[in-house]
Amino acid sequence: MTDPETSPLARIRFVLVETTHTGNIGAVARAMKNMGLRRLHLVSPRQPPDAEAMARASGADDLLAAAEVHPDLVSALAGCRRVIGSSARHRAVAWPLVEPPAAARLLLEEARHGDVALVFGRECSGLSNDELARCQYLAHIPTDPDFSSLNLAAAAQVFAYELRRVWLEQADAAPAAAPRDLAPSEALEGFFAHLDQTLLDIGFADPEQSSKLGRRLRRLFQRAEPDRTELNILRGILSAAQGRKSPGRFARAAAPAPREE
Incomplete structure (x- = not known):
């Protein structure tokens, strides 16, 4: 079995955008640690992790202490090869849509070679269109449409479980090909x-x-x-x-016409 400390799980970021309730941050940390995930990133949380977050973390306070706080989503995603956004809402501009098992496979595929991220939006409104535009895929948990709203930590637990399940299936598999140097x-x-x-x-x-x-x-x-x-x-x-290149810079001089004898 692959060492968990050097496995693809160690390269997966859970990114929480403008979380309102600190207890949810702690509960997400607990869900992550349950499944061997450790990279927690916070984008402009309303409040930093506090006693409520520590209580809800239930022993995952090391993840809270190590969590990286960012002023915006762009900086939270720096260096990531693949980014997936989680959302309960469908969008006017259709994004490639995957469910949690497929999202886990996509993240683990690239996490073999570098950092990847799963992004969660605000408790009340999720991710904005501009934030989703920074993701390559939209992940959707197929809940009952009559009661589709999931607590942030519950959604994180679903994805964390799928990531661990797929990782356990693939832990000893070698990559099929050399990695592409994907643009971060x-x-x-x-x-x-x-x-x-x-x-x-x-x-x-x-x-x-x-x-x-x-x-x-x-x-x-x-x-x-x-x-x-x-x-x-x-x-x-x-x-x-934009006109920053010379239009004729690759022009070749015409060959001289052959001389008539």
Whole structure:
């Protein structure tokens, strides 16, 4: 069996966005530790972990002490090869949708080679469209539609269990192929900012109506999962479209005409 300290489980982040109740942070930490997960990241929690969080953690206070706090989601996802967002709500712009077992397989597949993240939204409203746009997949727990709302910690427990179950099945399996050097989250964010600006510069996008277009383009490129080299090529194309490259820089001088004897 693979050592849990060096297994893919050690590279999976649970990211909680603007959690309101500190008790939920503690309960998520407990759910994670039950299943061998240790990477807890907090994005602008309303309050830092306190005595209520410690009580709900029930022995997982080491995860709370080690939790990383970030000012925004972008910094919480820095270095991640794959990001999945958890949400109970379906969206106007359809995202690739998976259930917890498939989400676990997708995360563990890339966690063999680097950090990945599972993102949970606010207790009252979940993830915003802009936050979901930073995820490659949307994970949905198929609850009863008549009573679909899950407590944050309960949702975290479902995913934590599936991650451990799949990990136990795959622990001794070798990767099928050498890993691709996937562009990390922060590199993708730089590309999307460059893309947005280019679309404005060339007159393709309307600044007042471009948010939905931006989400659709994010979905397109995130589905492709470009590696670093491919992302550099795409950014070079954008720079050329912005006029930052000399149009004739690869032109070759015409060969001289043959002389007539």
